[in-house]
Amino acid sequence: MGGISASEGVYQGERAVWLRAGAYEAALLPDIGGNLIAFRDAERGHRYLREPLPDEMDAFKANPSVHGIPVLFPPNRYEDGRLRWRGKVYQLPVNEEWSHNHLHGYAHNTAWELVRFGADDEEAWAEVKLTVDKGRKLYEYLPFRFTIRLRYALGARGLSQHIALMNEGEDDMPVLLAFHTAINAPFAPGSSARDCRMKLTIGSRWEMSERMLPTGRHQPLSPEEEAMKDGGVYPFFAPMDNHYTAAPQNGRNRMELTDERIGVTLVYDVGTSWKQWMVWNNGAREGFFCPEPQVNLVNAPNTDLPAEEIGLFSLAPGEIWEETSRLYIREKR
Numbered sequence: 001m002g003g004i005s006a007s008e009g010v011y012q013g014e015r016a017v018w019l020r021a022g023a024y025e026a027a028l029l030p031d032i033g034g035n036l037i038a039f040r041d042a043e044r045g046h047r048y049l050r051e052p053l054p055d056e057m058d059a060f061k062a063n064p065s066v067h068g069i070p071v072l073f074p075p076n077r078y079e080d081g082r083l084r085w086r087g088k089v090y091q092l093p094v095n096e097e098w099s100h101n102h103l104h105g106y107a108h109n110t111a112w113e114l115v116r117f118g119a120d121d122e123e124a125w126a127e128v129k130l131t132v133d134k135g136r137k138l139y140e141y142l143p144f145r146f147t148i149r150l151r152y153a154l155g156a157r158g159l160s161q162h163i164a165l166m167n168e169g170e171d172d173m174p175v176l177l178a179f180h181t182a183i184n185a186p187f188a189p190g191s192s193a194r195d196c197r198m199k200l201t202i203g204s205r206w207e208m209s210e211r212m213l214p215t216g217r218h219q220p221l222s223p224e225e226e227a228m229k230d231g232g233v234y235p236f237f238a239p240m241d242n243h244y245t246a247a248p249q250n251g252r253n254r255m256e257l258t259d260e261r262i263g264v265t266l267v268y269d270v271g272t273s274w275k276q277w278m279v280w281n282n283g284a285r286e287g288f289f290c291p292e293p294q295v296n297l298v299n300a301p302n303t304d305l306p307a308e309e310i311g312l313f314s315l316a317p318g319e320i321w322e323e324t325s326r327l328y329i330r331e332k333r
Contacts, residue, residue, distance in 0.1 A: 002042075004155070006117040006124040011037060012057050017117050019124040019154040026154050029068075032061060034112035034128040034150050037068035039159050039327055045189045048266055048327065050182035050288040063109075065180050066282075066290065069161075070108035071130075071150065073138070075178030076278065076298040077101040079213055083142065084301050085174050092141045099211040106138045107148065108180070115149070123155035133168075145169035146315075148177075158328030165322070167315040174301060175313055175321050178278070178294035179270075185235050185289055187266060188259050193286035195261040197232030200291060201254055202277050203247030206298075213299050214243065232258060239284040243298060244277045245309075255291040256330075263332030273323040275311030293325070 004021045011018075011027045016037075019026045023043040029035045039048045052060035052067050060067055074083065074092075081092040081102040092102035107130055117126035129149045132138050139145075146169065151162040167173050185196045204218040205225065227233040229247075235257070246253050254269040274293035281289035297303070297310035307313060315321055 004119045004121065004124050006119045006126060008117070012052070012054055014057075014061075017114065017126040019117075019119075019126060019152065021124050021154045022156060024154055024158070026152065026159055028126050028128065028152055030114040030128050031111045032064050033070055033108040033110060034130065035064055035068040035070050035108070036152055036159075036161070041329070046187050046264075047184055048187045050184050065104060065108055066182050066288075068182060070180045071148065071163075072178040072180055073105045073107040073148065074142075074174075074176035075104060075180075075292075075294050075296070077103055077212055079211070079299050079302050082302060083174075086172060090142050099213075101211060101213070104180075105176075106136075110137065112150070123153045123160075125151060125153035127151040144171065144173040146173060158326060161325040161327075163323055163325075164320055165315065166320045167317055170317055172314040172316050174296075175315055176296050176300070178274075178292055178296075179325075180290055180292050181268065182288050182290050183255070183257060183266070183268070185257060185287070186259060187257070188262055188264065191259050191261050193236055194234065195259050196235055197258045197260060198228060198235040198289070198291075199230070199232040199256040199258070200228050200244075200277060200279065201247055201249045201252070202229055202279075203245035206243040206245070208241075208243060208298075212241065214297055214303065216303065216305055218245075232256070235289045236281055236284040236286050240279045240281045240289070242279050244279070246272075246275050246277050246293075248272050253293070265330040265332070267328050267330055268325070269328075270325045271323045273321075275309075 017028045027038040081094045083090045096103040112128040115127040131147045149164045153160045206214045207217040224237045258265040270293040276294040278292035300310045300312040
């Protein structure tokens with residue numbers, strides 16, 4: 001078992017902060033969206049997050065949304081690029097041609113500031129922040145001044161994440177956040193996707209239009225989706241680009257991926273502030289899927305649905321919103 005350390009280094013040619021604690025290691029990329037690009041068990045060869053291959057780095061840097069843990073602000077799609085808030089209409093670029101929507105914002109593909117990193121006897125940690133103000137691309141379209149701080153810590157109990165959003169402007173701002181987390185299935189060498197079972201604390205599935213915008217109606221769950229809520233299901237049972245309400249179980253909101261061959265479960269406990277789940281499995285192609293915790297429903301500010309139901313809430317000037325998540329391993333006993 002190795003020791004506990006945090007150090008600046010390189011990940012496939014990019015500046016990185018490497019965290020190490022015993023068998024675990026993780027890598028954070030400040031210059032590419034504050035993306036936690038790797039979380040591994042180095043002794044067993046487990047790679048829990050989807051990482052770009054060496055020949056995929058250029059494509060990853062061009063579109064860093066389907067590897068590691070990208071931060072999305074605002075997340076997912078906004079109809080015609082418009083975002084209604086407090087009687088005003090803000091116009092974001094239409095960057096998804098087929099749907100004529102804006103998709104995913106700019107937090108995931110801009111440089112974040114490395115604030116600090118270090119280690120003690122229990123964990124190694126690193127903190128990055130994104131300050132949005134005049135001069136930032138996002139501010140051109142959503143003129144709110146705010147800072148997102150993101151802290152990762154690695155220790156014997158896995159990887160913890162703390163996110164805080166601080167309103168530093170003069171107006172109420174919407175909290176529109178998600179993580180486009182990309183999970184390997186399988187994550188262990190020698191296992192196949194068929195060895196994997198995925199469980200998720202979903203409630204209802206939102207009906208989506210042809211432009212992938214919510215209609216406001218719910219749809220009945222399929223038998224496989226019902227199994228997803230209970231004992232788990234093969235993650236690639238059908239193509240998924242699905243949106244669900246979150247329905248915490250036993251006080252927690254989480255995804256569990258179990259490798260039945262080796263009896264190991266990866267737990268992704270995201271906290272109960274995330275009111276929505278998005279699940280995308282790349283057209284049911286085996287290898288990875290994205291269980292994405294979202295604060296808000298897709299296109300939320302443009303709907304007339306109840307704010308509490310769709311996770312739409314505000315921060316007043318000087319207010320702070322924060323939440324914690326954790327990725328950890330549970331062994332079968």
